[in-house]
Amino acid sequence: MPESSPALSEFDLIRRYFTRPVHKAALGVGDDCALIEARPGHQLAISTDMLVSGRHFFPDVSPRALGHKALAVNLSDLAAMGAEPRAFTLALALPEADAGWLAEFAAGMLALADDHGCELIGGDTTKGPLTLSITVFGDVPPRQALRRDAARPGDDIWISGTLGDARLALGDCRGEWLLPEPDFTLIRPRMEMPTPRVALGLALRGVAHAALDISDGLIGDLGHILERSSVGAIVDVDALPRSEILDAQPEECQRACVLAGGDDYELCFTAPVGARETIAGIARRLHLPLTHVGSITPEAGLRLVDREGNPYVFKGASFDHFAAP
Amino acid sequence: MPESSPALSEFDLIRRYFTRPVHKAALGVGDDCALIEARPGHQLAISTDMLVSGRHFFPDVSPRALGHKALAVNLSDLAAMGAEPRAFTLALALPEADAGWLAEFAAGMLALADDHGCELIGGDTTKGPLTLSITVFGDVPPRQALRRDAARPGDDIWISGTLGDARLALGDCRGEWLLPEPDFTLIRPRMEMPTPRVALGLALRGVAHAALDISDGLIGDLGHILERSSVGAIVDVDALPRSEILDAQPEECQRACVLAGGDDYELCFTAPVGARETIAGIARRLHLPLTHVGSITPEAGLRLVDREGNPYVFKGASFDHFAAP
Numbered sequence: 001m002p003e004s005s006p007a008l009s010e011f012d013l014i015r016r017y018f019t020r021p022v023h024k025a026a027l028g029v030g031d032d033c034a035l036i037e038a039r040p041g042h043q044l045a046i047s048t049d050m051l052v053s054g055r056h057f058f059p060d061v062s063p064r065a066l067g068h069k070a071l072a073v074n075l076s077d078l079a080a081m082g083a084e085p086r087a088f089t090l091a092l093a094l095p096e097a098d099a100g101w102l103a104e105f106a107a108g109m110l111a112l113a114d115d116h117g118c119e120l121i122g123g124d125t126t127k128g129p130l131t132l133s134i135t136v137f138g139d140v141p142p143r144q145a146l147r148r149d150a151a152r153p154g155d156d157i158w159i160s161g162t163l164g165d166a167r168l169a170l171g172d173c174r175g176e177w178l179l180p181e182p183d184f185t186l187i188r189p190r191m192e193m194p195t196p197r198v199a200l201g202l203a204l205r206g207v208a209h210a211a212l213d214i215s216d217g218l219i220g221d222l223g224h225i226l227e228r229s230s231v232g233a234i235v236d237v238d239a240l241p242r243s244e245i246l247d248a249q250p251e252e253c254q255r256a257c258v259l260a261g262g263d264d265y266e267l268c269f270t271a272p273v274g275a276r277e278t279i280a281g282i283a284r285r286l287h288l289p290l291t292h293v294g295s296i297t298p299e300a301g302l303r304l305v306d307r308e309g310n311p312y313v314f315k316g317a318s319f320d321h322f323a324a325p
Numbered sequence: 326m327p328e329s330s331p332a333l334s335e336f337d338l339i340r341r342y343f344t345r346p347v348h349k350a351a352l353g354v355g356d357d358c359a360l361i362e363a364r365p366g367h368q369l370a371i372s373t374d375m376l377v378s379g380r381h382f383f384p385d386v387s388p389r390a391l392g393h394k395a396l397a398v399n400l401s402d403l404a405a406m407g408a409e410p411r412a413f414t415l416a417l418a419l420p421e422a423d424a425g426w427l428a429e430f431a432a433g434m435l436a437l438a439d440d441h442g443c444e445l446i447g448g449d450t451t452k453g454p455l456t457l458s459i460t461v462f463g464d465v466p467p468r469q470a471l472r473r474d475a476a477r478p479g480d481d482i483w484i485s486g487t488l489g490d491a492r493l494a495l496g497d498c499r500g501e502w503l504l505p506e507p508d509f510t511l512i513r514p515r516m517e518m519p520t521p522r523v524a525l526g527l528a529l530r531g532v533a534h535a536a537l538d539i540s541d542g543l544i545g546d547l548g549h550i551l552e553r554s555s556v557g558a559i560v561d562v563d564a565l566p567r568s569e570i571l572d573a574q575p576e577e578c579q580r581a582c583v584l585a586g587g588d589d590y591e592l593c594f595t596a597p598v599g600a601r602e603t604i605a606g607i608a609r610r611l612h613l614p615l616t617h618v619g620s621i622t623p624e625a626g627l628r629l630v631d632r633e634g635n636p637y638v639f640k641g642a643s644f645d646h647f648a649a650p
Contacts, residue, residue, distance in 0.1 A: 026368055030553065031473050032405040032537050033370035035465070038363025043351055045358035046446065048460060050416035052453030080357040091375035091416075091458040121371065124458075128377030133416040133449075133458035135373060140360070148356050212357050228355065 013097055013125055017106040018090065025087055025121045034121035036087060042139040045083035049074050053130035057192075058173065063101045065192040066132075067108030072194045073215065074136035075116060076265040079201035080213040082146040083138030085118035093128030116198055146204060146211035146269065151229035155209055155270035155296040158279065160197050160288055162241045163218060164254065165190035167261025177253065183245045194265040200290075203282045204269060211269035217260035219302065219314065222268055226302060235294035237314075238307035259304075260316040270296055338422055338450055342431040343415065350412055350446045359446035361412060367464040370408035374399050378455035382517075383498065388426045390517040391457075392433030397519045398540065399461035400441060401590040404526035405538040407471040408463030410443035418453030441523055471529060471536035471594065476554035478623040480534055480595035483604060484616050485522050487566045488543060489579065490515035492586025502578065508570045519590040525615075528607045529594055536594035542585035544627065544639065547593055551627060560619035562639075563632035584629075585641045595621055 022028035027035040038044065051070050053059050071088065078085050090109070094102075113120060118136070169191040172179045179187075197213070204211060210229055214221045218240070226233055240258040247254065271279060276292070283290040297303075304312040347353035352360040363369065376395050378384050396413065403410050415434070419427075438445060443461070494516040497504045504512075522538070529536060535550045543565070551558055565583040572579065596604060601617070608615040622628075629637040 026467075027470070027472070032402040033372040033408060033463070033470075035368045035370055035406075035470055037368055037467075043360045043362055044369070045360055046414060046460075046462075047358040048414040048416045048447055048449050048458075050418055050449045050451050050453075050456070050458060052418050052451055052456075055451060055453055077357040081360075083358060089371060089373040089460055091373045091460075093375055093377050093456060122373055124373050124375045126375050126377055126380060128375075128380055128456065129454040131375070131377075131418060131453065131456045133373075133375060133456075135371075135414055135416075135460040137371075138358070142351075142362075145352070145358075145360055147352070 013102065017102050018120060018123060020110070020120060022119050022121060025119055028119065028121045029123065034089070036121065036137070039139045041141060043142055043145070045078055045081045045138040045140050045145065046135065047074055047077035048133065048135045049077070050131065050133040059130070061192065063104035064108035067105040068112050068193050070132045070134055071109050071112050072196045073265060074134045075112070075118065075196035075198055076194070076213040076215070078136055078138035079196050079198045080146065080211050080267055081138070081140060082144060082201045082205040082211070083140040084202060085116040085198060086137050086139055087119045087121045088113070088134055088136040089121060090123035091133040092123065092125045093131040094125065095127070095130060141205070144205045146201065146208050148210055148212055148225050149228040151210035151225050151231050151270040151296050153231055153296050153298040154273065156273055156276065156292050157222070157233060157235060157294040157296060158269050158271060159241055159266055159291050159293050160200055161266045162243045162246070162289070163214065163264050163266060164246045164257030164261045165243050166194065166263035167257040168246050168249065170263070187243065187245055191263060194263065196265060197267045197288070199286055200267055200282070200288060203286065207275050207278055207282070208269040208271045211267055214264045214266050214268055216262045218268065219259050223302060225268070225270065226300070230300070232297040232299045232301045232303070233294055234297055234303045234305060236307065237304050237312050239291065239293045241289060241291040255314065256316050259314050338427065342427050343445060343448060345435070345445060347444050347446060350444055353444065353446045354448065359414070361446065361462070364464045366466065368467055368470070370403055370406045370463040370465050370470065371460065372399055372402035373458065373460045374402070375456065375458045384455070386517065388429035389433035392430040393437050393518050395457045395459055396434050396437050397521045398590060399459045400437070400443065400521035400523055401519070401538040401540070403461055403463040404521050404523045405471065405536050405592055406463070406465060407469060407526045407530040407536070408465040409527060410441040410523060411462050411464055412444045412446045413438065413459055413461040414446060415448040416458040417448065417450045418456040419450065420452070420455060469530045471526065471533050473535055473537055473550050474553040476535035476550050476556050476595040476621045478556055478621050479598065480621040481598055481601065481617050482547070482558060482560060482619040482621060483594050483596060484566055484591055484618050485525055485613055486591045487568045487571070487614070488539065488589050488591060489571045489582030489586045490568050491519065491588035492582040493571050493574065495588070512568065512570055516588060519588065521590060522592045522613070524611055525592055525607070525613060528611065532600050532603055532607070533594040533596045536592055539589045539591050539593055541587050543593065544584050548627060550593070550595065551625070555625070557622040557624045557626045557628070558619055559622055559628045559630060561632065562629050562637050564616065564618045566614060566616040580639065581641050584639050
């Protein structure tokens with residue numbers, strides 16, 4: 001690990017940790033702007049997220065995990081659009097220039113970037129309360145983007161992976177409940193090191209109608225699809241996929257975690273009934289469970305039912321950064 | 326002005342102030358990603374900046390001025406590249422959802438965006454210490470971008486507008502000196518409402534060799550051109566353009582402001598001697614003074630001289646966000 005230097009300058013910092021040769025971009029870090037060429041016949045998908053210490057992550061989070069997660073949540077937005085990751089910029093406010101922290105942070109972020117061929121092409125560093133903002137770029141062919149406004153009545157609703165483990169781990173950290181240590185160890189990465197479903201997003205091009213990633217909780221996020229598509233939905237809360245660890249919790253805890261737990265970064269997508277076999281094939285190929293949890297309805301509103309088909313009323317709410325406590 | 330609402334939700338916020346129809350982009354705010362089409366035969370120039378309260382602006386700054394400045398500093402990066410503004414994303418951390426503040430902030434930002442045909446296509450809002458991060462996109466034809474590594478020995482060095490007024494205004498705010506009230510009123514917009522030199526950047530395509538915008542002070546910023554171009558420079562400190570108000574200050578204050586004052590957002594560019602008439606024509610057409618202040622030399626290093634040609638040694642330093650105080 002590099003030595004910590006109290007006088008490490010802003011330019012030294014940028015150079016040491018974040019300047020790497022670019023292969024796909026025409027010009028990377030170090031000028032007023034980066035330059036990229038459009039991929040012929042493609043649109044550029046662009047997404048921005050901001051992560052604030054104490055709100056999106058604990059101040060003492062491992063810098064390696066933080067580097068991973070900050071990029072992962074942005075790659076998840078590309079996945080939800082069916083876009084192929086290409087490049088990103090990083091703006092970073094830091095309370096101090098700690099070389100050891102930065103080395104770990106950069107390692108976590110750049111390992112995930114390399115996994116997805118997503119180049120760091122520019123950024124900004126400044127002193128301030130620990131805050132990160134990433135803007136990510138991906139390629140998608142015209143009319144193949146998985147938009148929120150494309151759900152149609154009769155569509156199946158699908159969920160990738162499992163829901164709720166990130167919220168379950170967060171509840172343990174907050175003291176809302178206490179998990180056995182081995183269980184916490186198993187699900188902690190779901191909160192700290194989420195896996196963006198990039199390969200799934202690409203596989204769903206031309207198969208799914210609407211899609212988004214679940215970052216604020218299923219109820220709130222599915223609500224965006226319903227609103228923008230001017231449709232409703234019926235969802236079986238007991239069909240929502242969950243891990244064995246979550247499945248061992250009290251039922252109300254389970255339901256709160258799967259329905260309103262944020263930070264899952266699984267995809268929720270809709271697809272015509274005729275695509276079921278194709279989707280099963282995608283699940284096998286990607287070794288990723290894809291679960292049919294409900295249907296899109298012509299009448300507005302989200303109706304929840306339990307395994308017996310009885311109406312289920314959920315009293316929690318989706319995560320809103322500015323809602324009154 | 327809209328009523329302040331304590332329960333204004335994150336989604337209400339985004340919708341009310343930052344959702345506008347897009348004309349050039351294929352998809353704007355409201356989905357997982359925005360979508361833009363590449364402009365045929367152009368590269369996309371991309372730049373990111375982060376502004377932190379108490380560091381880049383005073384916590385009680387006018388929200389309208391802040392909205393303007395946050396976008397202006399990014400448009401300035403496009404200008405320095407010779408790129409034409411096209412779109413931007415905004416990530417915003419706010420301590421509270423104050424509708425009045427947001428209305429003013431959005432008005433300042435979107436007025437400047439409209440002036441430059443630069444569409445807001447996406448973003449993120451969250452609770453946190455007041456921090457802004459903007460990523461801006463512009464179009465530039467291949468091989469016409471004004472890069473930092475393109476200065477050549479013998480080039481003239483040019484500066485647009487005047488330097489140092491932003492630093493002079495800042496010094497008054499900080500109590501380093503006290504300006505007469507009418508003088509402060511005149512130069513305050515140079516600190517709070519900088520003008521990005523977009524039209525100049527476009528006019529310099531095919532004329533200038535290297536360019537950048539002066540955000541951290543001339544000495545530091547010109548140093549980036551010299552380092553990346555592997556050249557040196559000689560600059561006449563008394564030729565550096567300054568306002569009448571700065572010109573009335575003590576000589577050491579003047580020199581510190583023009584040499585190391587940040588936040589000017591003027592362009593510094595190099596061009597062959599043969600381009601002098603063309604550059605004079607650009608200055609007339611844009612009603613923007615362009616001043617020849619020195620030359621690029623083959624030997625490395627920046628040499629400062631005064632009006633008599635005597636070496637001038639400047640003791641200050643360029644602004645570095647992490648330098649020891």
